[in-house]
Amino acid sequence: MTSRRTRYIIIGAGAVGGTVGGRLAEAGHDVVLVARGAHFEALRAGGLRLTTPEGTRAHQLPVVQGPDGLGPELRPDDVLVLSVKTQDSTAALDAWSARPVAGGGTAGERLPLVCAQNGVESERLALRRFRHVHALCVWLPATHTEPGSVSAAGTPLSGILHLGRYPSGTDETARRIAADLEKSRFLAPVVPDVMRWKYAKLLSNLANAIEAVSGPLESPEAKALVRRALAEGQAVLAAAGIEAASPAEQAEARDGRTTLVPLDGTERGGGSSWQSLSRGTGTIEADYLNGETVLLGRLHGVPTPVNEALRRIANTCARERRAPGSLTAARLTTLVDAG
Template identity: 70%
Template sequence: MRYIIIGAGAVGGAMGARLAGAGREVVLVARGAQYTALREGGLRFHAPDGEHIHRLPVVDGPCSLGELRSDDVLVLAVKTQDSEVALDTWGAAPVAGGGTAAERLPLLCAQNGVESQRLALRRFRRVYGVCVWLPATFVEPGVVSAAGAPLTGILHLGRHPYGTDETVCGIAADLEEARFEAPVVPDVARWQYAKLLGNLANAIEAVTGPIADEEQRRLYARVRAEGETVLRAAGIPYASEEEQREARGETRLVPLGGVERGGGSSWQSLTRGTGTIEADYLNGEIVLLGRLHGVPTPLNELLQQLATAFARERRAAGSLPVAELVRLADEAVAAAAGAVAFVQEDLAVRP
């Protein structure tokens, strides 16, 4: 199989580097400064086992690659807000022997959240979900780091919406030779929703800085509890925290000399000044489900709005004092409680 990594940033770059290091054929898809750096200097990958430089084919789209092969695997590793453009672009690409990528090729959604695989299934016949636990960082154009050891990350894989097949088992085997744990599960969405609950902290981290104090942790506990209430109301199962810890086993984060790991994906988006952030598909997923099932979600709605405003206005990552965020959170909860009380009172007096 040949792996086409659509979005050679932190996650995509780390997956591509490890697959290439294991002898698999890899093509990187990038744009802008990342495309230029990868073409000119290769992919520099920092990991606990040292620095690796991979000079791989780099393209900015399917037209630059030419006709796709029937053994290609498309790995979608862009942020969810960029998924629709990527899906439209690559779905229409022709495959040797006839047909398009959307008709013939497997597509792995290696992203946070659960929305991209829904979008993909509108276009692609064979969609696979990936629950991504891969602590990676986009350091600068052409340079990616991943601090996990002895495994680089844990990637639960499965068909979307449910099931497994020979294709995903073959992909998992390649990933396991490339220093990943890659369990194949029939219920990958259960793992993705568990990861989603963890990713609700991304917006807190993005606007107030990497989570390091008790005040941030207490706020996240409230945000997560709100998310868990929503998932229960929606009847959506998710893997327990104990299952997730067991899956990670002995894998830990190792400080990398000369490569500072800051925050997660949302923090990195603000730091890079991309102008967009994935909060609509993390906290926003909880907000959406809450509205569908009649559960107030004031904390996640606040974080969604704040993170989106920070990205749009290109405000500095971590520039909001934690105490100010907590104050805004308390006000949002009080306002939501007041609105619920008003509706209940109004219903009670109606004839």
């Protein structure tokens, strides 16, 4: 790295990417947002509207649709932050990894890539294309349902972002990125075992499909489905010999550090999968959340019928562009039990 100031290229400026990019910009860091479609057009026309408990601000940041928007070469001090949904990772990684970097080499050979995403698959995909891959376990309650706008309800910190090298270890790059994040309203512990944290997050994300398809996880039927999906997830991790951070560790990391407050007088909507259905994107990340449990179950001989059904139903709802909460939890339970 040169002495020039780090530039953060946020590949996927949605709920997580937009919040991280906006907060970094507020702390004085160079930020480029990467978006597409109506979101790109809104960001280019009116800037990023970031709503937090302190209010709403419009950030006029550079925005591009891909690496071509940044000229023929990337800078040697660039950090790439991948925050698209995992189903979009391969296309993004292919687009950015081969990009030349000033001074020689490509992004895949020279630049750090941070996977700021749910699930555990993008790091595997990235390591095929990038030499320097970092994993970021994202606990960041944020929402993106309207083009050009994101919101994050946490205060005084917007979120907690465990960071480390993939597959394990730490380095000076991780510490430098974490220092920048901690100046930007995040807690960013640098840990040598970051995938333990990401597998713990994966377990909690098994409920995403249930929330997206049937709404808030408040009914007895919804809570029972969550317990069943989680039990399968825990069983496959045990069979695979994969360790996840414990609930007690997660609670200790978050305790007292951030509180969620209503923004603009309204409660926050659902999580990332709920937001995908709300935006009518046509895709959802269930293949890499519930589907990861299914994959591990098949590899290690553990039945996972609940997660298999949730993966299939969530994908159908996304493909048919159904609104979030279109099935009751009771109806979803019936479909899950029907296999």
